[in-house]
Amino acid sequence: MDNKNYQDHFFFKAKTLGYRSRSAFKLIELNDKFKFLKNGLNILDVGSYPGGWCQVIQKKNNKGKTLGIDLKKTDQIKGIKLIEGDFLDTSSKKKISEYFVTNIDLILSDMASNTTGNKSLDTMRTNQLCLDILDFSNDKLSKNGVVVSKFFMGEEFNEIKLKAKKNFKKINFFKPQSSRGESRESYIHCCGLST
Ligand SMILES: C[S@@+](CC[C@H](N)C(=O)[O-])C[C@H]1O[C@@H](n2cnc3c(N)ncnc32)[C@H](O)[C@@H]1O
Known part of the structure; x- marks a missing residue:
């Protein structure tokens, strides 16, 4: 399957299954790999709009609490608290x-900064968001909690890796198949606070 058909495949699959975004499949793949979605957790979904990840979480966490936050307003999803705001504020x-x-218990971030057309600027901005998620997690995550965050392969990769290694017991990197082949997008999975 060429790249365009591959993307169409996930677009149509999302439509058929009622997901608001094809991003939902990235979370499904990440969870298949690392098994972090469980019922009864406190889950934060940062960069939630339009709500694909929240829809996946909703099916697994009906006994827990889930909060989604995005710069854009995410339409209601039953059982999930959604707020409009800048995570950096x-x-x-x-x-x-x-x-x-x-x-x-679980901090998920699929945040990506608005694209400017300048690839290295976009990469740097999205990676700063990932670094901020790692700092926030160090303060707010439960001791055996899990963080999954998007980042883009670029100059900040070492900084992300060093910060994650310092703060967490175990880190892994994973690029889901549903992520565009040519994109620099990847995800870091961290578990267990070091201190
Ligand atoms: C790839 S989309 C997320 C898709 C979502 N995970 C889903 O499944 O539907 C990235 C989102 O990050 C959000 N974003 C970027 N910077 C942000 C910030 N500082 N605070 C909150 N959200 C942010 C954007 O508004 C955008 O909606």
Whole structure:
């Protein structure tokens, strides 16, 4: 299958199964590989719009609490709290902490900065978001919690790897098949806080 047909395949599969985005399949593949979605967890989904990842989480976490946040308004999904806001803002982080009260078991980030057309600038901005997720996780994740974050292969890769190695007991990298072959997109999976 060439790249275009491959993309169409995931687009139509998402439509058929009622997912709001083809991104849903990336989370399904990540979870098949690392098995982090369980029922009864406190789950944060950062960069939730249009809601594909939240739809996947909803099927697995009906006894837990899930919060999705995005710059764009994500339409309602039953059982999931959705807020519109910039994850980088202190006020958003305060809202997240207030919602969960206790620590968060699973922090997922599919955040990508708006594309400018300048590939290295886009890569750098998205990777800064990933670094911010790793810092936030160090403060708010439960001791045996899991973080999964998008990043783009680029100059910041070593910084991401070093920070993750310092903060977590175990880290892995994974590029789902449903991620465009030519894209620099990849995901880091981290588990267990080091301290
Ligand atoms: C690839 S999309 C996420 C797709 C989503 N996971 C799904 O399954 O439907 C990336 C999202 O990251 C969001 N984003 C980028 N920067 C953000 C920020 N600072 N705070 C919150 N969301 C952000 C964008 O608005 C965009 O909707």
